[in-house]
Amino acid sequence: MRRNFSLLTLLFTLCFVGVTFAKSGDENKKDTPDEVKSFIKHHLKDAHYFELFHGAKMPLPIIVWDNGLKYFWSSDLKKVKVKEIMNADSTITFEKLAANDTVPKSAQDYLYEAQNSEYSLFHGKMLAGKHADLQLKLNSEGKKKLISHSPLLDFSITKSVLMTIIICFFIFLAFTALSKSYRKGPIPSGFGRLLEPLVLFIRDEIAIPNIGKAHYKKYMSYLLTVFFFIWIVNLAGMTPLGINITGNIAITFSLALITYLITTFTANKNYWGHIFWMPGVPVPMKFVLMPIELLGTIIKPFSLMIRLYANITAGHVVLMSLIGLVFFAANLFSFGAFFGLTLFLGVIELLVAFLQAYIFTMLTALYFGAAVEEHHHEH
């Protein structure tokens, strides 16, 4: 125990020593903390292109709804640097930044303009206009807000969308192969041998204990889908593809929404009875409990959404920060320490990838179980 502790202390000391070395030593500004920070921010966001490594960009289609579907490739977008001009009516407009302009960084901005159409991408939002058309205003909190345009409906096939489609296709192939292999005999062949124990695990450890033998069958398809989708997507997030799908709140929102809808529409009388007219408590208390229970039905899927999103985002941030630290290593010793720490956290993240899929499925099954529970006992 004592030995373990001192080893851990040594490891942490090494890390801190490494950081200090890196901060004092590096002068050439290639790998600065700012660069790493923007790299992490960039990674967490969705993108309109697929970049495997620096320089190899694959453009993806951009599809917007602007009185009809308009589409073009993201290779058509070109970065335009602009400077902010403060007007008399306290609005801000943009002007193109000339090469010899000396404007402070805080008064600069940038956007991506399409070359062959009237669209531009301004901080992740598709707008029907170029830089000269945009007008911003400072709000009460001192933040710049766009007032001239409202963002268009964006149906683009972004990096996350593309990878989601590919992963869904992969899951579809793997599971149709598994179900087909049962025609030949009771023992699956090939990749199905890996999947079968997991399917049985979901059935025997999650679905039956939480939902009950009578009702679990109709929920199995959703539980399996959600488990394998989250798990495989999380694992794909650990590969160097640089994707972050479950760290996107829209994806987790959709998953939680489906859970909520299934719970609501398959719930029996008993479930609604416990929400609107809680049995076994005095009548005034029933009125107090009604809004609380009703709010609880929303909070449950909401916490599902936040939990998955926050876990995956936090995991990616920590991992990327540690990978970033490797580049600041001043000597081979600290390099080894950072590398070891990154490897260690990578393994932990593999566990988290499974654990989050398990917890999401488990809690979903728990909510389904509450929705179909029969009335056993008088309270």
Added chain:
Amino acid sequence: MEIPAIVGAGLIVIGAGMGIGKIGGSAMDAIARQPEATSKIQTAMIIAAALIEGIGFAALFAV
């Protein structure tokens, strides 16, 4: 004097950490006492820990 929101978030995270620690400790005790119920205890432990973790994350994102 105004207390920054981040202090509140820190307090909540401390609370969440203590809660998860207590759950883990109690589960260990329970497993040591009844090793045959390990899987049931683990399930209940993970659910409770996940619920507390949700609160911790809500606090972090509210900042």
